[in-house]
Amino acid sequence: xxxxxxxxxxxxxxxxxxxxxxxxxxxxxxxxxxxxxxxxxxxxxxxxxxxxxxxxxxxxxxxxxxxxxxxxxxxxxxxxxxxxxxxxxxxxxxxxxxxxxxxxxxxxxxxxxxxxxxxxxxxxxxxxxxxxxxxxxxxxxxxxxxxxxxxxxxxxxxxxxxxxxxxxxxxxxxxxxxxxxxxxxxxxxxxxxxxxxxxxxxxxxxxxxxxxxxxxxxxxxxxxxxxxxxxxxxxxxxxxxxxxxxxxxxxxxxxxxxxxxxxxxxxxxxxxxxxxxxxxxxxxxxxxxxxxxxxxxxxxxxxxxxxxxxxxxxxxxxxxxxxxxxxxxxxxxxxxxxxxxxxxxxxxxxxxxxxxxxxxxxxxxxxxxxxxxxxxxxxxxxxxxx
Amino acid sequence: xxxxxxxxxxxxxxxxxxxxxxxxxxxxxxxxxxxxxxxxxxxxxxxxxxxxxxxxxxxxxxxxxxxxxxxxxxxxxxxxxxxxxxxxxxxxxxxxxxxxxxxxxxxxxxxxxxxxxxxxxxxxxxxxxxxxxx
Numbered sequence: 318x319x320x321x322x323x324x325x326x327x328x329x330x331x332x333x334x335x336x337x338x339x340x341x342x343x344x345x346x347x348x349x350x351x352x353x354x355x356x357x358x359x360x361x362x363x364x365x366x367x368x369x370x371x372x373x374x375x376x377x378x379x380x381x382x383x384x385x386x387x388x389x390x391x392x393x394x395x396x397x398x399x400x401x402x403x404x405x406x407x408x409x410x411x412x413x414x415x416x417x418x419x420x421x422x423x424x425x426x427x428x429x430x431x432x433x434x435x436x437x438x439x440x441x442x443x444x445x446x447x448x449x450x451x452x453x454x455x456x457x458x459x460x461x462x463x464x465x466x467x468x469x470x471x472x473x474x475x476x477x478x479x480x481x482x483x484x485x486x487x488x489x490x491x492x493x494x495x496x497x498x499x500x501x502x503x504x505x506x507x508x509x510x511x512x513x514x515x516x517x518x519x520x521x522x523x524x525x526x527x528x529x530x531x532x533x534x535x536x537x538x539x540x541x542x543x544x545x546x547x548x549x550x551x552x553x554x555x556x557x558x559x560x561x562x563x564x565x566x567x568x569x570x571x572x573x574x575x576x577x578x579x580x581x582x583x584x585x586x587x588x589x590x591x592x593x594x595x596x597x598x599x600x601x602x603x604x605x606x607x608x609x610x611x612x613x614x615x616x617x618x619x620x621x622x623x624x625x626x627x628x629x630x631x632x633x634x635x636x637x638x639x640x641x642x643x644x645x646x647x648x649x650x651x652x653x654x655x656x657x658x659x660x661x662x663x664x665x666x667x668x669x670x671x672x673x674x675x676x677x678x679x680x681x682x683x684x685x686x687x688x689x690x691x692x693x694x695x696x697x698x699x700x701x702x703x
Numbered sequence: 704x705x706x707x708x709x710x711x712x713x714x715x716x717x718x719x720x721x722x723x724x725x726x727x728x729x730x731x732x733x734x735x736x737x738x739x740x741x742x743x744x745x746x747x748x749x750x751x752x753x754x755x756x757x758x759x760x761x762x763x764x765x766x767x768x769x770x771x772x773x774x775x776x777x778x779x780x781x782x783x784x785x786x787x788x789x790x791x792x793x794x795x796x797x798x799x800x801x802x803x804x805x806x807x808x809x810x811x812x813x814x815x816x817x818x819x820x821x822x823x824x825x826x827x828x829x830x831x832x833x834x835x836x837x
Contacts, residue, residue, distance in 0.1 A: 440770035449716060450736055453829065454794055454817065455766060455773040460781050463764035464793075468783075471762070471806055515764045515781075567783055567791040568734070568742065572762075 321414045321554040322703060324546040325354025325534035326663040331498040331651030334528040339373050339429040343382045346530035347425045350663075354534040354546055360419040362386075362393035365406030365426035366655035367689075369395075371441040372433050382425060399445035400604060402426065403531070403658025404559075404687030404696030410535045411554050411698075420540045425532040426659030438526055442654070445690045447565040459523060459605070461566050461691045463515035466607035468572055470517065473622040475610075477517050481508035482628040483606040484521050484648050490635060491645020493674040498527050498651035508606075522606040524652035531659040533666065538703075548703060552666045555682070556591070556699035558584025564693045573622075575608075577695040578615035578686060585684070586617075589699040593617040596699070597680040598640045598668055600661040602688035604647050612686055613641070616697070640677050643668060658687035658696060669702040710825055720829035721814050725790065727752035735790040756812030758786040758832065763796065763804050772818055784810055784832050798833040811835045 327349025329342050337345075343364070351357065364378040375381065379393030398405035403426030410424040430438055439459075443452040446461060469475065485505055491497040508521040536544070541551055558581035563569050570576065586592060593616060601616070603609035610624030618639050619627045627633055633641045644650055644664040647657055665683040667673040673680075680702070687696045716736075718724050725735030729748040732741050740747055763782035766773070773779070780796040782804070796804060797815055810832035817827040 434771070436769065436771040436774055439768060440772065443770045451793055452770065453827070454781065455769055455776065455779060456781055456793060457766055457768060457770050459768065460764050460766045464762045464781070464783050467764065468762040512767075513765070514768045515766055518764070563742070565793070567793045569791075572783070572791075 319415050319417060319537050321411045321535055322538050322541055322551040323533050323535055323554065323662070323666050324541045324550055325350040325356070326532070326666040327353055328496055328531035328660060328663050329529055330496045331527050331529035331653060333431045335431070337528070339369060339375060339427055340381055340385045342429065342528060342530040343425050343427040344386045346532040347382065347386045347423060350423065350532035350534050354550070356421065356534065356544060359388060359391065359421045359423040359534065361391050361413060361422050362388060363406045363410045363422065363424045364393065364395045365403035365424065365659055366395050366428060367397060367399055367402045368441045368444060368654070369429070371444070372438070373429050378427070398694045398696070399689030400602070400654045401658055401687040401689030401694050401696050402655035403660065404685065404698065405658065407533065407658060407662050407698060408557050408559060408696055411557060414535050414537060420536055422535045423532060424535065424659060425530060426656035427530040428653035428655040429528045430526045430653060431528050435526065450565050457515065459518055460515040462605040462607055463518035464566065465572060465691065466518050466605070469607055469610065472573060473625070475625045477509060477519070478505055479625045479629055480522065480606040480610065481505045483603055483609040484508050486628065486633050487603060487642040487646035487648035490643050490675050491649025494644040494650060495674065497645040497649050498525055499645070499649045518605060524604045524647035527651040527653050529651060529653035529656050529660065531656055531663045533659060533662050549670065551703040552669045553701045553703050554698065555701040556585040556587070556589025557697065558582060558588070559696045561694050562692055564690055566691045573611065575611050575615035575688070575692045575695065577692060578612060578688070578697065581695050581697040582616045582686070585697040585699050589701070591682060591699065596682050596684045598643050598677045598683045600643065600646070600664055600683070600685040601641050602647060602686055603642060604652055604688065608688060609641065612688070616684070616686060635675050635677060643673060643675055643677055658685065661685035661687060662698065665700045669700055713825065713827055723754045723756050723812050723830055724751050725754060726750065733789045735786070735792055754786050754788050758784040758792070758810055760804060760806065760808040760810060761785050761791065765801055776818070780804060782832065795831045796833065797831040809835055
């Protein structure tokens with residue numbers, strides 16, 4: 318079978334980009350990635366995006382971005398899997414390369430969230446849930462996560478303080494990332510003193526509404542060599558998996574198991590031929606602190622009910638056994654929803670090239686996990702230094 | 704968005720939302736809402752099943768930053784209710800002081816207004832849960 322390597326990565330800072338539109342951000346990230354690889358054309362483009370239609374009245378992002386990036390008459394489409402759109406777009410790009418149909422593929426993740434009223438953005442994010450049976454009842458996305466958080470705390474005896482540790486860790490790492498939205502460390506008290514947005518979930522348990530774009534260029538090792546891309550830049554896509562679970566949280570077999578993540582991870586581990594203990598860092602989907610805890614459990618890093626314990630024991634810091642959110646995670650770097658999975662990929666590439674601002678020493682294998690919905694659509698990808 | 708053209712979209716679910724009618728497959732699995740394929744065994748032989756509407760709160764939250772269309776009602780309690788006949792249902796709690804809500808609290812279904820659209824728009828009704836009226 319063919320192999321896939323990432324030869325270029327680029328991104329924009331995450332933040333409130335009042336002066337830049339969706340296409341500006343996407344094109345900037347894309348050109349950065351192409352410049353990084355040293356190429357000026359690609360065979361196809363995959364755009365990870367969740368809700369551009371309601372947010373900025375723009376669909377057909379494949380044509381829009383390929384056109385404005387000057388990529389010519391290539392095939393280009395938008396990939397949507399709620400907040401996992403970016404992770405899914407990367408995987409679709411890899412599949413195109415592995416299939417042999419395309420040799421050099423560009424993937425860009427983009428979301429422009431600050432061009433809409435906050436309550437409307439809250440509604441659009443709710444589109445990732447079940448509209449007829451969740452959004453109908455006034456369930457915001459935050460509220461659905463809050464229901465899981467309270468149930469988790471009750472079941473395993475954790476406190477709000479315990480879960481706050483995930484936010485503290487993310488900010489500590491994000492403080493060093495020039496592309497992060499929040500570049501300052503916080504304390505547990507900062508989280509605890511922030512207002513409830515859906516009890517027991519507080520403002521600082523949640524990732525911010527923001528804008529951003531990230532991009533990667535994927536090809537085969539043979540083509541990379543032909544293009545003259547130096548080997549130090551290559552990062553192998555070693556494994557990937559993807560699965561869904563019930564879209565409606567209430568229909569879940571077990572509210573506290575991210576079954577889709579578990580299945581996706583098993584597939585990715587198998588394809589890469591690695592186990593959790595072989596992974597040097599994890600970029601998990603901490604859109605809410607509770608999701609970081611559940612993700613560590615689903616990925617097999619912690620036992621069921623012990624995800625938050627890992628944070629309490631100090632095992633998630635850069636210099637610990639299971640570093641997570643090395644560049645700030647969704648919480649501090651920011652979570653431009655459809656772009657997040659591509660940001661995670663770019664960050665994994667930087668870590669594996671040894672170019673990360675908060676570098677995990679000798680990182681050889683990294684894992685990204687991107688969650689769409691309340692755990693309903695999940696991608697897991699494993700990357701390896703070449 | 705939120706245009707009154709949505710009448711048919713909401714009306715088609717009125718029996719499920721007013722009477723809590725879900726599904727029961729040939730193998731006895733019950734689920735809510737109704738669907739064509741049993742989520743447990745995959746059977747396509749599914750009949751309607753009306754739930755008793757009695758249940759217990761298994762988790763809850765107070766929505767303080769609601770999606771647009773619900774601003775007028777904030778803050779409001781939202782809960783996962785485990786019905787006595789099986790499935791878990793997401794709904795708002797009503798006629799209850801947020802301080803009184805607790806794990807395992809007994810509740811029963813009641814039909815209430817969910818929201819209104821603009822001045823001349825439609826009004827949506829559906830199930831909510833409240834402490835049982837003695």
